[in-house]
Each structure stands twice: as C-alpha cells, then as structure tokens.
Amino acid sequence: MAKKSYYAPTIERKVAGAPGKFATSVPSYQDNIDEIPIKALIENYGSPLFVFSEKSIRWKFKEAQRAFSLHYPNVKFGWSYKTNYLQAICATFHQEGAWAEVVSGMEYERARLLGIPGKKIIFNGPSKTKNDLLKAVSEEATINIDHLDELFLLEEISVELGKKPRVGVRVNMDTGIYPQWSRFGFNYENREAYRAVQRIVTGNKLELIGLHTHIGTFILEPNAYYIAAAKLLNLAGYIETDFGITLQFIDLGGGIASNNTLCEQYLPGDIASPNIEQYAEAIGKAFNESPFCRKNQPTLFLESGRALIDEAGYLVSSVIGKKTLVDGQKALILDAGVNILYTSNWYKHKFTPAQPITGTIENTVIYGPLCMNIDVMRHGIRFPDLKIGDAVIISPVGAYNVTQWMQFITYRPNVVLITVNGDVEIIREKETLKDILHKEKLPKHLNLS
Amino acid sequence: MTIPKELVIAVTGLNAGENPQPGVPVIRSLRKAGFTGKIIGLVYDSFESGIYAPDMADEVYEMPYPSEGADAIMARLEYIMTVHTKIDVLVPTLDSELLPYISLENKLKSYGIKMYLPTREQFMMRDKTELGKLNENFGILTPKVLLINDTAQAYKIPEKMTLPVMVKGRFYEAYKAHNTEEITKYFNSLRAKWGLPIIIQEFLAGEEYNVSAIGDGKGNIVCSIPIKKTVVTEKGKGFAAVVIKDATLDKFTKNIMKSLKWRGPLELEILKSNKDKQYYLLEINPRLPAWIGLAIGAGQNIPEILVKLALGEKITPLKKYTVGKIFVRHSEDIILDIATMGELTSIGELHDLRTKPVTKRKSKFMDNKGG
Amino acid sequence: MGTNDNFKRLAMSENGFLFDPQTGHSYTVNEISMEILSCLKRGMDESGIIKHIMDNYDVTEDQIKRDYNSFIVKLKQYSLYEETDKELAKKFKK
Numbered sequence: 001m002a003k004k005s006y007y008a009p010t011i012e013r014k015v016a017g018a019p020g021k022f023a024t025s026v027p028s029y030q031d032n033i034d035e036i037p038i039k040a041l042i043e044n045y046g047s048p049l050f051v052f053s054e055k056s057i058r059w060k061f062k063e064a065q066r067a068f069s070l071h072y073p074n075v076k077f078g079w080s081y082k083t084n085y086l087q088a089i090c091a092t093f094h095q096e097g098a099w100a101e102v103v104s105g106m107e108y109e110r111a112r113l114l115g116i117p118g119k120k121i122i123f124n125g126p127s128k129t130k131n132d133l134l135k136a137v138s139e140e141a142t143i144n145i146d147h148l149d150e151l152f153l154l155e156e157i158s159v160e161l162g163k164k165p166r167v168g169v170r171v172n173m174d175t176g177i178y179p180q181w182s183r184f185g186f187n188y189e190n191r192e193a194y195r196a197v198q199r200i201v202t203g204n205k206l207e208l209i210g211l212h213t214h215i216g217t218f219i220l221e222p223n224a225y226y227i228a229a230a231k232l233l234n235l236a237g238y239i240e241t242d243f244g245i246t247l248q249f250i251d252l253g254g255g256i257a258s259n260n261t262l263c264e265q266y267l268p269g270d271i272a273s274p275n276i277e278q279y280a281e282a283i284g285k286a287f288n289e290s291p292f293c294r295k296n297q298p299t300l301f302l303e304s305g306r307a308l309i310d311e312a313g314y315l316v317s318s319v320i321g322k323k324t325l326v327d328g329q330k331a332l333i334l335d336a337g338v339n340i341l342y343t344s345n346w347y348k349h350k351f352t353p354a355q356p357i358t359g360t361i362e363n364t365v366i367y368g369p370l371c372m373n374i375d376v377m378r379h380g381i382r383f384p385d386l387k388i389g390d391a392v393i394i395s396p397v398g399a400y401n402v403t404q405w406m407q408f409i410t411y412r413p414n415v416v417l418i419t420v421n422g423d424v425e426i427i428r429e430k431e432t433l434k435d436i437l438h439k440e441k442l443p444k445h446l447n448l449s
Numbered sequence: 450m451t452i453p454k455e456l457v458i459a460v461t462g463l464n465a466g467e468n469p470q471p472g473v474p475v476i477r478s479l480r481k482a483g484f485t486g487k488i489i490g491l492v493y494d495s496f497e498s499g500i501y502a503p504d505m506a507d508e509v510y511e512m513p514y515p516s517e518g519a520d521a522i523m524a525r526l527e528y529i530m531t532v533h534t535k536i537d538v539l540v541p542t543l544d545s546e547l548l549p550y551i552s553l554e555n556k557l558k559s560y561g562i563k564m565y566l567p568t569r570e571q572f573m574m575r576d577k578t579e580l581g582k583l584n585e586n587f588g589i590l591t592p593k594v595l596l597i598n599d600t601a602q603a604y605k606i607p608e609k610m611t612l613p614v615m616v617k618g619r620f621y622e623a624y625k626a627h628n629t630e631e632i633t634k635y636f637n638s639l640r641a642k643w644g645l646p647i648i649i650q651e652f653l654a655g656e657e658y659n660v661s662a663i664g665d666g667k668g669n670i671v672c673s674i675p676i677k678k679t680v681v682t683e684k685g686k687g688f689a690a691v692v693i694k695d696a697t698l699d700k701f702t703k704n705i706m707k708s709l710k711w712r713g714p715l716e717l718e719i720l721k722s723n724k725d726k727q728y729y730l731l732e733i734n735p736r737l738p739a740w741i742g743l744a745i746g747a748g749q750n751i752p753e754i755l756v757k758l759a760l761g762e763k764i765t766p767l768k769k770y771t772v773g774k775i776f777v778r779h780s781e782d783i784i785l786d787i788a789t790m791g792e793l794t795s796i797g798e799l800h801d802l803r804t805k806p807v808t809k810r811k812s813k814f815m816d817n818k819g820g
Numbered sequence: 821m822g823t824n825d826n827f828k829r830l831a832m833s834e835n836g837f838l839f840d841p842q843t844g845h846s847y848t849v850n851e852i853s854m855e856i857l858s859c860l861k862r863g864m865d866e867s868g869i870i871k872h873i874m875d876n877y878d879v880t881e882d883q884i885k886r887d888y889n890s891f892i893v894k895l896k897q898y899s900l901y902e903e904t905d906k907e908l909a910k911k912f913k914k
Binding site for chain 3: 014360
C-alpha cells in the first residue's frame, strides 16, 4: 500500500480573536521568476541570491512614462542612483531614456562611467564638494542648490571656470503631509526660496533654469504632489514676471510609494498605495491648471526610484534551521539577514515559499542568520511548515537594498539579472575574502606569521 | 418584488456581541423582506456570535483577514464557489474590508458576484485626515482639523483653536483635551497605538445624529433614515436609538450626497452645534451601520434595497418613514456544544445552519469522556 | 515526579479539534498530530510511535524524529505532556 504524504505535526491553542486556520491566506507558492526555476537559480548562483527582472523594470518604466505623458507630455525621468546604482540596473533605465539623478560625487562618477554626459545628469543633495562641483559645472550638469553656502561656492566656481553653472533651486514646503521635510533646500512659505532666487539673479554668476523639490518618501497621498507642483509653478510664474527669467524645468523629485507594505499599514501595499496613474493625474492637474505651464511648457522632471524598481527585485533565500520558541511560536532561520535586506526595518515584505506547500500553517517568526537579536526578517506571520533547504522568495526588494546593504560576518551574495531574452546574467558577483581584505592593512608589528 | 429565492447572498461581519457589526441585522432585514433563498456568512473568527444565532445564515465560511490582501480573499471565494455554492450578491459591512472588496469589484463581477459599493476615490475622501477638504470643496461644514506630528506643534494649538479640542487617532479613539498638557498626553498615547499624524479637531458642543442612507452614484438619495442615539456605551456604541424627522438635517444629508455623488451605503455622523445651530459633518462610515435593523422598523428596508441595487434593479427613491420607532439592543446567550465551534475552527466552514440549528447538534468528539 | 497523562483527558474530534475539559482550553491539530496523540493515548513509547508514523507515511526517520521532538516540546509548553523521571532516565541512557 502506498504511504500517505507526510507533513510535520502541529498543535495550536485556540484563543478568541486570534487568527484561525482560515483567517490568513493559504499562501500559494512561486517556483520561478520570469520562468527561471528557483531551484536552478540556487544551484547555479547560490543562496541567498538577489534576482532582478529586466522585463519588469522595462515594463514599469514604460508604464510610468505612459501614465505621466498622458496628462503632461513634456515629462522626463531621472534615474535615482541611490535607490539602486548597480551598473546593469542604471544602464537599463538609461536605455529606456532616463537621465541620471545623483546625490554624491561617487554617483556622479558612476553615471559618467556608464557614458552618461554631464548634460543628462541632475546633481542633487546637500553634500556636493568643491571638486564634485568643478567637474559637474564644466560638464554642464544640472545642479539643484540645497543651501546658501553651496550657492556661494557655485558663484566662486563660476568665476574660477569662467562658466555659468546651470542651476535649479531646491525648495521645501508644506504639502499637508507629515513629516514635512524642511532640512533640504529653501523654504517656500517663508519666502526663503524667493530670496535665494533673488540672490542668484543679483549675483548674475549662475544660470537659473529650474526649480526642484522632494516632498518626502513613500508618500501615500497623490494630492501632496498636486500642492507641490502648484507651489513650484506659482513660484516659477513670479520668477518670470519679477525677474524676466523663464524656467526650463520643474523637478518634483521622487517619493512615490511602491507596492510594499509599511510596517504600520494594516492593508497590504498593493491595495493601500495609490497607483502611478493617481500620482500622474494629480501632478498633471497642477501643470494643466498653471498659466506659466500653458505659456512655456517646462519639462517636468521626476526622480522616482522606489516605484520603478522595487517590484523588479527579489531575494531568494533558504531555510537553514527551525525551532520552537518558548511561547509556542515556530521560528524559521533563513540564510539571508537584515544586513542585506535593510528594508525589513520599514516593510512587511511578502514571503512566498518556492516549492509546493505540504505542512500546516502556523504562526511563524522568520529570522536571519546573524548572531544578533535584531536579525528578524518578519515578525509573526502565518506561514507553512518548510523543510531545511526549502527556498523562500522575499519581495519586493528592488529599492535601496543593494545600495544600503552591509557586509557583516559573511559575504554579500550574487546579484543576477534575468534578461528580457530569459538569460541569467550575474550583475554583481558574490564577495570573497580577498574582496573584503583588499582595503585592509596590517601594521608590521602586528603581523603574526 | 421580492428578491428571487434562487439567488445566494453573502454577508460579512456577523458579530453581534460587545462590538456589534451590521451583518446580523442585514440578514434579519433580508429575511423580513421575504427572501427565502440561501444566505452565507463570511466570518473572520469562530466567536462571531451571529454564526450560532437561530435563523441566520445557511452556511458560514472563515475568511482571510483583509490585511492578507485581495488575492487571499479572492482565493477563498474561489474555493467556496468551486466546492460549495455560487454567490450572486456580496454585502461587505466592515470598514477594514472595503478597500480590498472595492479593488476586487470587476473581478467579482466576472464571476457573477455583484456588489454596490462606493468608488475608491469616494472611500479615500472620507478618511479622517481628508474630511476637512469637503468644507473647502463643497461647503459642507466640518469641525476644524489640524494634523500634528510632534509635541512642539501641540503647544501651538491654543493659538489656532479654542480649547477644549478633540485629540483623535488616525483610525480609532478620541479624547477631549482642555489644555496643552492633556493634548501632549493623548498625543503620546495615540501615537503609540495608531501612528502619525494625530488629528486635532475643534470641539463642538451639541447634539449628535446619525443617518443611514444609500446613494445612487449620481447625487441622489435612494433611501435614508435619520436617528438619535439615546443610549451610548462607554465605547461609543449605540445601544438604543429613535427615528427622528428634521428638515434641515435632511437638507444637509441631501447636500452631502449631491456633492460626493456617493454610490452605495453610508452612515453619516452629524452634530448640531449648540453655538451656531449649524450642522457639522463629523464622520462618514462607508457602509451600513450596526443599527440598520431600526430602518426596517421605520418602514425602509435598506439592506433589501442595497441588494436590489446591486442586482441592477431600478428603485424609486423612498421618501416616507415612520418617526418615533425605537430600538433597544438586547443580548442573549446562545448555548451550544464546543465541538460545533471546533468544527468551524478546524475545517473553516459550517453547513445546514438553518435546517439543523447548532443548539440542537450533538457533540462530535470521537471519545467524549477522553482517555 | 511529573505526570505523563494530561493529554489523555483531551477530547478529540475527527477533524482535528481538541478540547481539554479540565482547563477549558481548546486546540487545533493536523492529521499527523492526531496520529501521534492517539498513539500516546494508547501508551506507545517514542520509538513505537516513530515506527508507526514511518510505516504509514512517506517520511524519513531523521525527519520524523526531529518533528516528533519539537511536537513534544509544544505539548509540554501547553502542559499537556510531561516525561516521567523514569522515561527521562531511559532516554538519557540511550
């Protein structure tokens, strides 16, 4: 007689109000990404493994382009390097037509190395050094000024190079959302931004070509963008009438939410977050209502990072151990920890088993492999019983992780790209001891051998 | 015309205990309308009391929490439809499940499941943090609202608003604060529970009224019953109420419906201010209220109309109702064997509830005494 | 010390619902747990239970041993099971 299929025994105490067996979804499994089996990915590239889908990146970009140009055709995206500056990822966005949006000298160099001319680089951020600016000005990058000292430095450089830097003014403002980001740029409401413009005009050493803002991060309220756009366009109108300068661009920065679920959100992100159409509609409305826009049709720059890349990235990880905690909860230990998944601090990521599920679903805590108490990938979720070696897909993880990750106690894993043609390409190799020791120096008197 | 008995109607929110939900009175109203077909209850917890009440649903199914997302809800409904029963009309009655069901509207329609719900935009418009915009956009009076996100802002409130003020959490809970120290105290406790922003609302003294109504999506009211709650529990739940008639209140409701072009059911919380005798909109709940049983007593079977609208039937707006009907909430203990609840807990569904009442079911333990 | 038989008083339903008439707690279990509990009720010891499960289900000895132990840990956490000193001693000798 054939034996019956087996799954691990479980027992759970029934408590009123606590989730029952059916109160949570019976998670479905996903055994491939873009038709490449997870098993093959792990066999060939190891576990854990970051996987990016070129198809999704390109699809999402086209989708955003379409949504925005439907409301305002003169729209241009700047790829936010800090969100993910792996060369292959940046190059994909550039092939789709995105400019580069950088916030440091290193990011600037990365963009140049990929062949992006200075004219297609938007240089933001509060920490541009004199050397960074000398290069950016001579290569005619667009520089959005963050504070007065930077403005003075640019005037100095203008004289030094005999070349007028092409600048925008970064503006912060009240758009009704919290927290209000006021640490970057010049304030709109107290007319600090207007005074900065006045200063630029009277100095006559800089070419003022635009206004920039970035109202915050993971903004769930499309109307905040309407307010931001309306305020910048209003300011642009004043600049035209008061100083006779017609600005070429209005840069609304990024901050558009992805489908991730914030830790404090009750409903999952794919329902709770507005879709890109709604942001496009809000921004388009402000542009189409503005007399300045009707007259001059300035370029609308967007620097969305997260919304464009988050869902294209997956982290594949494997179960290395299981235990029962003192409170009866089950714990899974994965081979990927919070050091490579920095965003687990903010999001309740989706955890999907990568093979058919047999076991019973139980309350489960998912830990990483670090020898640290903080290494919790997901608190109490309902999850099926997995076996040692079973794989899990964590998603969406495309934004910020491969830039903010930390090398800690072990090597950072391979990052692969599944191309549009279905090939798998390593876009960042797993680190080796040599990579890590490369920059270290051991003083002679400490040499033990 | 009564609702055809071949139809299957699904209703959520069957708790009628300490935290009463609208499901039980919705089912009662449908039965009173003469509907003899199958009603299924979609529940989240085997302790929802309506599951076990006599003459309620025919079948109940445990559902995944709304926080599991629309796909999880869809998967469970697909299971119910493939294995057990078709569903023709679905009536969600809880705030937290509305967005997922709104997002599933087209998909469910393709399965033949009809609903009558507000749009996503309408749903978002009534968020506590957004309500003030109705004043700007439509001239609907709402109490002044400030959103604050740190205690420094709390100290500036007396410059902007007259104390006392209401300090409210994003989703639930509200406290009256008489000075900045109290504001700070409630700010801290609400932030810990519901996150930011904290809503500071102008305190208006006055009389509160509630209206349950259905809008046709074009700005018209299909039916509406205004009430005054006469017994309110410590948790703010109405345990007794009386049907009233007030022409100004009717006008106010009409204006809201016209402005929002609301589609589907809603409950308005309205305050008549002592100071200026004006009506202020305090909240819009995008669903039927738990006291909806009173509507049928007053002559308008609002749940029946809701189901008919979902089915695409044309309804002539109802204008008449009987003033002075009241309800007094009465709770009763249902006695049943724990094995029956256990069946729901372990297999996620219970059947034949009307033909074989749980109170008469025998224990299903293999060895009742144990050992 | 220790009693070994708290699980014996559990009322079990076919579909995996357990009720403890002494404490008022109830539990849900799956099919394998039901099998193990029935074996325990019949007084079988660990090796017998493991053999019984292996005879009927598609599972390796290594896997069922691991799972059996973590299941017993859970029963202990719910105060449904305690090994007697004699049993512990026996286990220790092995």
